[in-house]
Amino acid sequence: MAAFNVNCLLSILALSFCILTLAFSSQRKAVNAVPPSSLMEMVRSTLLDLKISSRRSQTTKGIWLARCAGIEPCTLVMDLEGTDGRERGEDDTAFEKQSALFALAVSDIVLINMWCHDIGREQAANKPLLKTVFQVMMRLFSPRKTTLMFVIRDKTRTPLENLEPVLREDVQKIWDSVPKPEAHKETPLSEFFNVEVVALSSYEEKEEQFKEQAANLRQRFFHSIAPGGLAGDRRGVVPASGFSFSAQQIWKVIKENKDLDLPAHKVMVATVRCEEIAHEKFSSFVANEEWCLLEEAVQAGPVAGFGQKLSSIMGTCLSGYETEATFFDEGVRTAKQKQLEEKLLQLVQPAFQAMLGHIRSGTLDKFKEAFDKALNGGEAFSSAASSSTQTYMALFDEGCADAVIKQVEWDTSKVRDKLRRDIDAHITSVRTAKLSEVTKTYEGKLNEALSGPVEALLDEANSGTWPAIRKLLQRETELAVSGFSSALSGFDMDEETKEKMLTSLMDFARGIVEAKAREEAGRVLIRMKDRFATLFSRDPDSMPRVWTGKEDIRAITKTARSASLKLLSVMAAVRLDDEADNIENTLSLALVDTKSTTSNRSITTTDPLASSTWEKVPSSKTLITPVQCKSLWRQFKAETEYSEANRRNNNWLPPPWAIVALVVLGFNEFMTLLRNPLYLGVIFVGFLLVKALWVQLDISGEFRNGALPGLISLSTKFLPTVMNLVRKLAEEGQVPRANNHERNPALESNGFQGANSGLSSASSSEVTTENGTDYSSSRKEE
Numbered sequence: 020m021a022a023f024n025v026n027c028l029l030s031i032l033a034l035s036f037c038i039l040t041l042a043f044s045s046q047r048k049a050v051n052a053v054p055p056s057s058l059m060e061m062v063r064s065t066l067l068d069l070k071i072s073s074r075r076s077q078t079t080k081g082i083w084l085a086r087c088a089g090i091e092p093c094t095l096v097m098d099l100e101g102t103d104g105r106e107r108g109e110d111d112t113a114f115e116k117q118s119a120l121f122a123l124a125v126s127d128i129v130l131i132n133m134w135c136h137d138i139g140r141e142q143a144a145n146k147p148l149l150k151t152v153f154q155v156m157m158r159l160f161s162p163r164k165t166t167l168m169f170v171i172r173d174k175t176r177t178p179l180e181n182l183e184p185v186l187r188e189d190v191q192k193i194w195d196s197v198p199k200p201e202a203h204k205e206t207p208l209s210e211f212f213n214v215e216v217v218a219l220s221s222y223e224e225k226e227e228q229f230k231e232q233a234a235n236l237r238q239r240f241f242h243s244i245a246p247g248g249l250a251g252d253r254r255g256v257v258p259a260s261g262f263s264f265s266a267q268q269i270w271k272v273i274k275e276n277k278d279l280d281l282p283a284h285k286v287m288v289a290t291v292r293c294e295e296i297a298h299e300k301f302s303s304f305v306a307n308e309e310w311c312l313l314e315e316a317v318q319a320g321p322v323a324g325f326g327q328k329l330s331s332i333m334g335t336c337l338s339g340y341e342t343e344a345t346f347f348d349e350g351v352r353t354a355k356q357k358q359l360e361e362k363l364l365q366l367v368q369p370a371f372q373a374m375l376g377h378i379r380s381g382t383l384d385k386f387k388e389a390f391d392k393a394l395n396g397g398e399a400f401s402s403a404a405s406s407s408t409q410t411y412m413a414l415f416d417e418g419c420a421d422a423v424i425k426q427v428e429w430d431t432s433k434v435r436d437k438l439r440r441d442i443d444a445h446i447t448s449v450r451t452a453k454l455s456e457v458t459k460t461y462e463g464k465l466n467e468a469l470s471g472p473v474e475a476l477l478d479e480a481n482s483g484t485w486p487a488i489r490k491l492l493q494r495e496t497e498l499a500v501s502g503f504s505s506a507l508s509g510f511d512m513d514e515e516t517k518e519k520m521l522t523s524l525m526d527f528a529r530g531i532v533e534a535k536a537r538e539e540a541g542r543v544l545i546r547m548k549d550r551f552a553t554l555f556s557r558d559p560d561s562m563p564r565v566w567t568g569k570e571d572i573r574a575i576t577k578t579a580r581s582a583s584l585k586l587l588s589v590m591a592a593v594r595l596d597d598e599a600d601n602i603e604n605t606l607s608l609a610l611v612d613t614k615s616t617t618s619n620r621s622i623t624t625t626d627p628l629a630s631s632t633w634e635k636v637p638s639s640k641t642l643i644t645p646v647q648c649k650s651l652w653r654q655f656k657a658e659t660e661y662s663e664a665n666r667r668n669n670n671w672l673p674p675p676w677a678i679v680a681l682v683v684l685g686f687n688e689f690m691t692l693l694r695n696p697l698y699l700g701v702i703f704v705g706f707l708l709v710k711a712l713w714v715q716l717d718i719s720g721e722f723r724n725g726a727l728p729g730l731i732s733l734s735t736k737f738l739p740t741v742m743n744l745v746r747k748l749a750e751e752g753q754v755p756r757a758n759n760h761e762r763n764p765a766l767e768s769n770g771f772q773g774a775n776s777g778l779s780s781a782s783s784s785e786v787t788t789e790n791g792t793d794y795s796s797s798r799k800e801e
Contacts, residue, residue: 084096099115099118100115121269125269127253128249134171135174136173138186149190153193153194164210164211164213165212165253166212166249166253167214168217168249169186169214170219171219172218173219183216186214187214190212191208213249219236296343297358301359301366307332309332310329313332313370317377318370321374322374323421330425333360334426337356360426371422375431382438386411391449394453404446412435412442453510458524461503461506462527465528465531466531469492469535480546480550485594486597496524496525503520529595536642543587543643543651546590584610584611590643591633591648593641595640600633600634600636601634605627610652631646
């Protein structure tokens, strides 16, 4: 059971003693029992206090609790603060709402003490308070049946029958206006509250009548929870053992709810006006012409003095707000000013970020230009990178200082870090490009210095080939590594990275030699046949051999094949490491020394060329495997046996039967030639032309490589050779006759022979080796 009025609220309820821990009064005291006379005296003194006009003060501080003596069952009364006490003032109205909601949530009966003259009024009758309390109660707690007893004090002559409908109508209007949950949209007031109305006469004017009416009202609280009593139809009853915890949880929920923390009137006014002023100043800032021009300019590019200009515009806006809102509540004014400042900063932040972006991009462009200029001027890479980075990071800091807004300290470290990352990325990319350029330069030098000489040395292919290649490789590699190391010293790199790059360059040099060796090894059969043809058809002085029939064909063939075998042994493996091998001996024993091989077969049946690797030679260094060497030698030997057999026969005359057939079948043609000598002249001229073409085209040499390659080569050389002969004949015909008469016949004869000699040797070129031996190669000139 509870009661509250303008100055006090009394609540009578079944409540355990621990609920006293929620009281806010520092002067509270525990009361175990309050006799009826004391209770009536408390009510009397309270009512008297309402009439004291000289000093009106709050009679209750916090929440007071006491047990009612003589009322069964056990009943507690709870006294709360008034709703408009001057002690708390207008700024602290939350507690009265919290205590009222607490009374409704835990009490079975709530007594609302109301002055008779306040019936029908809005504030005096506490309608806003009841509306707020009802609304929050419907949202926070489960509905329970509570009795609302309105006690009208200082009753006038107006009958109670006339006052009661007004009170009930006001309560119903409050209930109808309260927003309800979806489940209770159509629920009537009677489901949650029982409304009772009683009246008490004035204590000062009708003291005896007042005491009698109060005693009658007290009697109604005996057995109030029995059926038919004031709280006979209550619901949601909590057992006494759990009521203390339930009440504490209810108070906790009420304290955490913000809907009861309504501001005071001056705070509400200050809130509305400060919001209006802030909105007005924000709108004027957005429409400010100076700000619009500044925002448009910063989108296009950097603006000098950006921070100072924007700070001035914002300062004017904020000072205008302070001037107009200076007389309102300080807390509200400061909070709204902070909100206005946050809105302004949120508005100008994109422009500030755009300005930082322009500063960053401009600084980066200037850095790139200065860095490239320093490198082109010959400055060391590491020195140029360090000095340029330091200079332009300082320039960025100056630009940021010019763009900073006074009203806020925005962090520019993220943009600065991004600029530093961009600068580092550019330095890394340029460094990579420069290193690649330097590396390609020295690789190109090595390629130029090694490719041609290595090819020439491999073409010579003798015992000194690989030592000469190793010496050449070492010399050129040392020169390149020395220059490359000097070039890398300007990049300020660690020794490990530098050593890796130098090692990579040395490996590249070895790779050039190995690649060239593999390329030449792919043409080893052609080179072997060229060498055999050269040695077989020319004498030791590199002159064309004149076959008289007395030459030792077998010895010449063996010498030529031995030279070709030497070439094969040189091209069989890469020998860049000075390690001995037995490739040449193995090939010589297996392919040339047939007698030794035949005798060895009786001892062992192992073929030294049946393996896929050479002894003491890694597979990675092998260019031609033993099996491939054996196959190439067989092919080479088969193609060169024809020349040997042809020279051994050395008989240009056809068989006798062929001569007889030519005489018999060609008798008529022979007589025709005798009768017409002109035919003999034509045939002789044709013979000379064919002979000249034979010598110029080196037909026999072309067909050494096979019929199809010979025909293809002759088809490409035939027409240029014919044109060359015609041109020479035309030039000879233009020489004056007088000069011809002055010539010595002997010299003319010698000149003719020299010309023939020149024609016969025009299709070959000479390659001189280190030991002075000359080898002519028609394929090389081709």
